[in-house]
Amino acid sequence: MASLSSFLCRATQCHKTFVKRWLLVQASGQNVASSANFCQSAALAEHSLQTLTSHSECSCHVQWQPRTRHFHSSSRHLSREVEFTDVRYGVRRLAFSTVTKEDLKFLESLLPDRAVTDPDLLEASNVDWLRTVRGRSQLLLRPRNTEEVSQILRYCNDRNLAVNPQGGNTGLVGGSVPVFDEIIISTAQMNSIIDFNPNSGVLICQSGCILENLNGYLEAQDFIMPLDLGAKGSCHIGGNLATNAGGLRLLRYGSLHGTVLGLEAVLADGTVLNCLAPLRKDNTGYDLKQLFIGAEGTLGIITAVSILCPRKPRSVNLALLGCDRFDQILSIFNQCKGMLGEILSAFEFLDQSCREVVQEHLKLANPLQEKPFYILVETSGSNANHDQEKLNQFLEEVMTSGLVAEGTVATEERKIKALWGLREGITEALSHDGYIYKYDISLPLEKIYDIVVDMRERLGDKAKRVVGYGHIGDGNLHLNIVSPAHDHQLLAAIEPYVRRISFITVNPRRRCRSCIKPGWG
Numbered sequence: 001m002a003s004l005s006s007f008l009c010r011a012t013q014c015h016k017t018f019v020k021r022w023l024l025v026q027a028s029g030q031n032v033a034s035s036a037n038f039c040q041s042a043a044l045a046e047h048s049l050q051t052l053t054s055h056s057e058c059s060c061h062v063q064w065q066p067r068t069r070h071f072h073s074s075s076r077h078l079s080r081e082v083e084f085t086d087v088r089y090g091v092r093r094l095a096f097s098t099v100t101k102e103d104l105k106f107l108e109s110l111l112p113d114r115a116v117t118d119p120d121l122l123e124a125s126n127v128d129w130l131r132t133v134r135g136r137s138q139l140l141l142r143p144r145n146t147e148e149v150s151q152i153l154r155y156c157n158d159r160n161l162a163v164n165p166q167g168g169n170t171g172l173v174g175g176s177v178p179v180f181d182e183i184i185i186s187t188a189q190m191n192s193i194i195d196f197n198p199n200s201g202v203l204i205c206q207s208g209c210i211l212e213n214l215n216g217y218l219e220a221q222d223f224i225m226p227l228d229l230g231a232k233g234s235c236h237i238g239g240n241l242a243t244n245a246g247g248l249r250l251l252r253y254g255s256l257h258g259t260v261l262g263l264e265a266v267l268a269d270g271t272v273l274n275c276l277a278p279l280r281k282d283n284t285g286y287d288l289k290q291l292f293i294g295a296e297g298t299l300g301i302i303t304a305v306s307i308l309c310p311r312k313p314r315s316v317n318l319a320l321l322g323c324d325r326f327d328q329i330l331s332i333f334n335q336c337k338g339m340l341g342e343i344l345s346a347f348e349f350l351d352q353s354c355r356e357v358v359q360e361h362l363k364l365a366n367p368l369q370e371k372p373f374y375i376l377v378e379t380s381g382s383n384a385n386h387d388q389e390k391l392n393q394f395l396e397e398v399m400t401s402g403l404v405a406e407g408t409v410a411t412e413e414r415k416i417k418a419l420w421g422l423r424e425g426i427t428e429a430l431s432h433d434g435y436i437y438k439y440d441i442s443l444p445l446e447k448i449y450d451i452v453v454d455m456r457e458r459l460g461d462k463a464k465r466v467v468g469y470g471h472i473g474d475g476n477l478h479l480n481i482v483s484p485a486h487d488h489q490l491l492a493a494i495e496p497y498v499r500r501i502s503f504i505t506v507n508p509r510r511r512c513r514s515c516i517k518p519g520w521g
């Protein structure tokens, strides 16, 4: 294997000469064939929960929906209404070649029936899940294995053709679709499980496997994926790695930088880099795989993954708690870590505005009284009695100390899913609310919500809605701002303000470049 310096050198060179506009990602390419409508698949299920206070003893019914984010089935015709990215942002195409008849002939011979030029199918791959960006690709390739990916990239590199890797196309920041006419390389047909070892818990699979399918496969063997996301019904594991997706279980199982043991990737010139070790401890040489986790496709296309999977917990509980102030959430989190310890598996929060949008667009009712903030605390362990005893003690403590105003607990899978729906439905609900400006920010916990309050004040009624939710356990806030339609002026009021405030919050002693720009004080 090449040394790190020569590898970096090569990777950088590729990036400069070829992958410049690789918008990157494996993120979430859309699975053209599967387009179940999220809302249509929702079913009404009774939601009778063990209650903590008399308030929630009323007949609470929450509409149940699967914890998945699928591509909207209705999106194909709507895709045509999305403004082209290059028009909206005035970006200029660089001097890459365009696909010729000869190129098409070669690529069709390489991938018989898997070089898609049908404009309807392409339309769905040119537009992102949120329908905020749109490319003009005229060719979608669907390789089945690493060798085919390698041949495609070698050819495209020689011909100076730009490419755009695509996984499940569930990404929320426009990284999974082309900007111009890049050739889309989908991982959808690279969806085989290569090996699972129940002794080590190591799963090896191709990068186009859908996260939920992997979890289903593992659950049958008493294991689970260490990663859980709202988009699990469509997102590909390769896209999860490429974007270093965190999700709901990060607090418990850590980030992909820890759980991914190895990967295989194809570099822009077609070279296959095999770092697919299934070893938990591997001290041999440089840990090259780490470079690809979160690289968003800029260094190569991830084609296979080796990942460490935990045992399926025997007992899971989920509590939804309502509280009045954000600082109470932090006190509850501290109590929670101390009292629940090793069984704590998720600690998520949402504000009232999130809850309202979920009710408005997904018709998911609030099982609690209206509160400014809500928390979801999940425990996962191996002994139901032990776990419930710990959880009850914790709940008693936070209720008697007045930190929590009211709450409700679910222990059955169906009810747990219903409660999770309130948190996982936020992204979907917001997508029905208008055009969304999304910021995924990591901040010191004490300050994490200040930016939402600031932004509300700053934007006033220029924004339809400003919401904050996210992963308290990871210090990760989702700041989402909604307007009726894309609005350049509103965007200018949000940025670079949001970057400046985030920078100052994280680095109080350093000067932010955008702080010294005229007009920014």
Ligand SMILES: O=C(O)CC[C@@H](O)C(=O)O
Residues within 6 Å of the ligand: 172, 230, 247, 423, 424, 426, 427, 438, 439, 470, 478, 479, 480
């Ligand atoms: O909608 C978002 O901005 C984040 C989506 C996802 O990361 C989540 O945590 O629900």
